[in-house]
Amino acid sequence: MDLDLRKLRYFVALAGQLHFGRAADELHIAQPVLSRQIRALEKDLGTPLLTRDSHGVALTDAGRQLLTDAGPLLASAHAVRRRVAVAARGSQRLMVGFRAGVAVAPAVQLFATQHPDVIVDVRRIEWDDQAAMLLDGRIDVGYVRLPIDEAGLRVAPLYAEPRVAVLPVGHRLAGQEQVTEADLAGEPLVWHVDTSTQPTRRPHPNAGYRVRGVEETLEHVAAGRGISFLARSATVFYSHPNISYVPIPDLAPDQVCLAVAASRTSPVVDAFFAAAQATAEITAECGNYEMWKLGSSPASKHG
Numbered sequence: 334m335d336l337d338l339r340k341l342r343y344f345v346a347l348a349g350q351l352h353f354g355r356a357a358d359e360l361h362i363a364q365p366v367l368s369r370q371i372r373a374l375e376k377d378l379g380t381p382l383l384t385r386d387s388h389g390v391a392l393t394d395a396g397r398q399l400l401t402d403a404g405p406l407l408a409s410a411h412a413v414r415r416r417v418a419v420a421a422r423g424s425q426r427l428m429v430g431f432r433a434g435v436a437v438a439p440a441v442q443l444f445a446t447q448h449p450d451v452i453v454d455v456r457r458i459e460w461d462d463q464a465a466m467l468l469d470g471r472i473d474v475g476y477v478r479l480p481i482d483e484a485g486l487r488v489a490p491l492y493a494e495p496r497v498a499v500l501p502v503g504h505r506l507a508g509q510e511q512v513t514e515a516d517l518a519g520e521p522l523v524w525h526v527d528t529s530t531q532p533t534r535r536p537h538p539n540a541g542y543r544v545r546g547v548e549e550t551l552e553h554v555a556a557g558r559g560i561s562f563l564a565r566s567a568t569v570f571y572s573h574p575n576i577s578y579v580p581i582p583d584l585a586p587d588q589v590c591l592a593v594a595a596s597r598t599s600p601v602v603d604a605f606f607a608a609a610q611a612t613a614e615i616t617a618e619c620g621n622y623e624m625w626k627l628g629s630s631p632a633s634k635h636g
Contacts, residue, residue: 338410340374341403343367344382348400351390405468405485409596412470425451427601430458430472433547434567435589437476439612444605451601459545460525467594474602476609478564479588480530487595489606491613493586496532497568497578499523499554499561507577514583521559523550532562532585547571564589589613 347356347367357364375382382396392400427444431437441453458466463477468485481488498517500507506516514535522528522537525544531537540559544550548571550561555575563571564587568578591609593602 336406337374337377338407340370340377341399341407343370344374344396345400345403345407347371347383347390348392348396351392353390401484408465408468408470409485409594412468412594412597414470425601426454427451427474427605428454428456428472429605430456430463430466430475430477432458432460432463432476432478432589434564434570435476436566440605440609443612444608447608448601448604453605457546460527460530461545463592467592470594473597473599474591474593474605474609477590477592479590481590481592483592485595486592487597488590488592489610491589491591491610493588495565496562496581496584496587497565498581498584499550499563500577500579501554501557501560502575502577503557504560504577506579509579511580511582513581517560517581523553523559523561532587551576 343356343360343362346360347353350356350359353364353367357367360367371383378395378399380395381393382399384391384393425448429437429441437455441455444451444453456466456472458472458475458477460478463475464482464484464486466472467475467477476491477488498506498512506512514533517533518535518537520537521540522531522533523540523542523544524531528539537560540553542553542558544553547563547567550563551571551573553559554561555573562581562584563578565580591606593606
């Protein structure tokens with residue numbers, strides 16, 4: 334039995350709303366049509382996906398499992414359409430995603446010497462879209478930072494780097510040679526909404542600001558709303574007159590990985606993986622990101 338992707342999209346919309354009327358409005362279809370499609374999907378799978386009573390709609394255990402599996406499946410189907418469209422244009426193009434502070438140029442330069450016929454584009458990604466952009470084909474390969482939901486992905490460790498504390502210039506510890514986690518315990522933390530990913534083991538009250546990128550983090554910290562933590566490489570690329578970066582050696586390091594959709598099989602992607610791994614090793618040998626301050630390029634060492 335083939336799984337009907339249209340029915341699956343309808344189910345995901347309904348699972349998000351848990352209300353037939355609102356889900357039908359979101360899908361721009363009539364409510365009876367949605368009801369028929371969901372019943373047909375349940376018949377196809379041989380199990381109830383929802384419970385319906387006077388209190389509303391709820392997912393069954395089978396429905397919750399289908400919702401978990403549906404995201405990567407629908408994203409993969411969308412990625413196929415994107416890749417077919419690119420192939421139809423007759424060009425080879427690779428979209429590389431990267432998190433803030435990750436230097437993509439060395440790998441791109443090395444890859445270009447080996448594959449001059451492939452156009453390489455780069456695109457910044459954030460913590461909350463790095464997995465989704467890989468799965469739906471908006472990027473082909475990504476430099477990601479852990480943690481990441483690895484479902485449907487192939488993830489390879491690349492390197493680890495120290496973190497720094499991000500403090501407003503007027504902070505009592507700004508300008509210190511280094512600080513410890515204990516020094517900063519209890520300070521309000523400017524972090525994105527998923528506080529379970531914060532790198533410190535010490536208690537920090539959430540400052541209450543939802544941030545997505547480095548720029549937003551720096552502005553909130555500069556305004557005195559809390560402290561934060563960044564990978565050391567970000568300090569090379571992002572400066573702010575009202576921010577002080579202070580090393581914090583006992584904080585867990587930041588792990589940078591390469592990631593690609595598990596269903597993505599491509600010699601071009603594999604070649605970029607190899608180029609990224611080779612240049613990451615050279616970057617580490619040259620003192621991590623200090624070489625970028627000197628304007629050096631590890632890719633040139635492969636010439």
